[in-house]
Amino acid sequence: MYGLILLFIPSVFALLALFSGKSAKSVALAGAVLQLAFTVFAFYSLSSTAEFSFSTPWISSLGISFSLGQDAISLVLVFLTNILVPLIILSSFSGRPYSDNANFYALVLFMQTALIGVFSAMDCFLFYIFWEAALIPVYFIAAIWGGEDHIKITFKFFIYTIFGSLFMLLGIIMLYLQTPAPHSFAFADLANVQISSLVEGTIFGFFLLAFAIKMPIFPLHTWQPDTYTISPTPGTMLLSGIMLKMGIFGIIRWIIPIFPFAFNDWNFWLVTISVVGIIYASIIAIQQKDFKRLVAFSSIAHVGLISAGLFTGTLEGVQGAVIQMFNHGINVVGLFFILEIISQRTNSREIFSLGGIVHTAPKLAICFVIIMLGSVALPLTNGFAGEFLLLLGVYKYNMWLGAVAGLTIILGAVYSLRMYKNVMLGEANQTTQNFKDLTITEMAVLMPICAIVIILGLFPNLILSFTEPVSQQIVSYLAENSYAISGLLK
């Protein structure tokens, strides 16, 4: 039942925001904060995650039910969504073309509804509906308020993702027809279905295509840098902070339980591709002059490491993937917001045309350095626990791949620190000498992010111990290829 309320709050506030004109931003913020408060309340007042679940028949002739449920991993992502959306709304409060636009806030909240739906759907058909529904708002945000050449770039993004999801739809239907009659889309029925290895491999490929495009995994990433760069910053935050987690989550929730054999057959190649992607994206990131583009490529590298760890199917890899999904969401949103502040005040995104901001904006510099260190995984920041576990997982899986993947730490430090040095340090020039420090609103966005970076750096077990039982189940399930469905939801 609680799952239904979590869907209900943002959708209602989205409609309210749509019709509240100038005060839309306050309505939207109130809705997002209420949603966060309710999530925290639900989390502490419930004895088990099973109490989040809700199910009612929807289209009975097709065996589709409106069925929601949470396990520890999806709860982490629900938390991530509900923490980030209020921050994203707050970050767009002033000085942007969309700051006073009711449609914008309604789209963000509709997006939140769809994301919560993706993370809680326990019916594959419902999952698909939410999956598609999440695309429309972010496409409109990016295309209406986007930068140069936005029509072409966002359309490419749209067609790319629709391409993946329609093939996933094909896979879903094929899987559905394999369930005993009367057919069903329920997670439990799909996971128990008996299929030949050829069919399993094919459907696995269709699902993986959709998830890999969303994440994106090399070589399906070509839509991502352009889209991240031209999108307005809230759009980029939604895309990179939350939306790409849909793909990783899809692998954990749908691919592993339903296609364990195919997953085990293919995981060496998938880990290898992911590792190649890490190195490829890091090297390109080093050569970027536009800092938004640099972070876009660094995001590909980070996601590559997450997927590499996840595909190994080791406990360290899966646990690392879960905590790093959360950390990456927090860090990348913080980074994009800081870059937005800088580019808004200087009208420039060129790394080499800036410098010396630290002299006039010490608060910004401190927030920037904390979030950046979190993103390069310095010990005692949140990124460290995640990347360490991921690298350990890859190393245990294959020593050589682990060694290559380890380069990400060095390369990540190179491009991040170089960006920091050129943008913040050195002599101030004409564009940066009158740089104003953070306003109260901006502080209100960045302080929680910095706090999470440090707290999770000191106590990663807050998340790790919570998700460990589920991760352990996933790993042992992959090892045995038999799966106790009831166990997952506990």
Next chain:
Amino acid sequence: MISIIILSLLGLFCMMSGLFKPSTKFIVGLSIGVILGCGTLFLTHWDNFYLIPAWDLDITYYNDMAFFDNYAISFSILLSLIVATVFSLSEYHFNQFKNYHTEHIALFIFALIGMIIMVSFDHLAMLFVGIEIMSIPLYILAGVNRKDTNSNESSIKYFLMGAFASGLLLMGMTLIYGETSSFHLDLIADYIQTNPAAVGSPILAIGVLLVFAGMLFKVSAFPFHFWTPDVYQGAPTLVTTFMSTSVKVAGFAAFFRLFYNCFLDLDGIWSDSLAIISILTITVGGVTAVFQNSMKRLLAFSSISHAGYLLITLLVANDLSSGSTILYYGATYAFASIAAFAVIMVVENYSKSDTVDSFNGLAKSNPLLAFVMTVAMLSLAGIPITGGFFAKFYILSSAIEADYYWIAVIAIINAIIGVYYYFKVIIAMYFKEQNATSAFPISIFYSTILAILVLVIILLGVFPDVVYSLF
């Protein structure tokens, strides 16, 4: 049945009432009311001055010539609804064609009667009569814009091609009669079942293929689709709306009724060609639509592509659930198309152009129109939670269930192409610089109908069971 009589009387009345110059509002309002009433009356049977519910009764009329089972009743009601909606959007049409409203409305009503006969026939002669009653008024209506050469071209092209197709159809029926010595669907089906030799009979095979080709023409499938874009573009937009929605639905309903009831055992003759034709129809329609700049042409090619999807249901037909798919697909396609054409009629009326560019920036000047168009385009493209998504879903799942994986994959690829050209319109409306600075004045009635259409498209997508599980 009684509805057909009332509708005929209505048509005659409208035609005659031209003598007294009644107002447009009166004639249109009367027709909408009567058509909706007749739509309801399809649910009843006239039994010695009592009206009894006809659902599940399977009544035959006129010596087994017409057969009102649940299938025929559902389609008749759907067609009445579509025509009533088209009439309610006729404002701009009759502003252009003042003083001709009685004749135009009468012709539309006659076409509706033809379509109702097409979905309820039980006899090949009845099918032919239905098709002709439907087509002849449309030949005239396509050319009502007498001073416009495009409209003349549209009419003459439609007439010549349509007459040719009717000839094929008639020739095929004769050959079928020659082999089976009957025009009744049941008797033909019995003959084919009891005489295994009939399957190999060349006369029957040629007859079936000729009928097949005639029907493909009526639903504008590849390679008989060349008339569609020119006719749709040249005809007045209201006539195009009528042709691309109700005619297509009626054509498919008749096509399915004929082949499902009669020629299922002969599928060796037509199923392979149908598989190829359906794929080519989807692809040719979709790929050509990408290059269109006129909205009417774009929707014409998209309607060809949709016809291809519907052909898949014929291909995989093995029980009446394929009929449900056609009903559901027809309903979602028709209402989404009507919504799109309704917006086009407004834009065309004020900007005198129907190119995609004339929609630039519509979202800023006319948010309602842009929103209606967006919902229509999303539904035609098959994006959830609109009706079009479930329509595609039913088709895909029936194709996969029948092991036509390759057709499903090609259909998916074409769905992506579809997204491409439907989103061209959305992009023009929302993301391009506007060229109309002021809002187009729209009457409250017109915008109410638009709002209802949006609601219907979305409700069909949220509760598809309501329509899909009818029979």
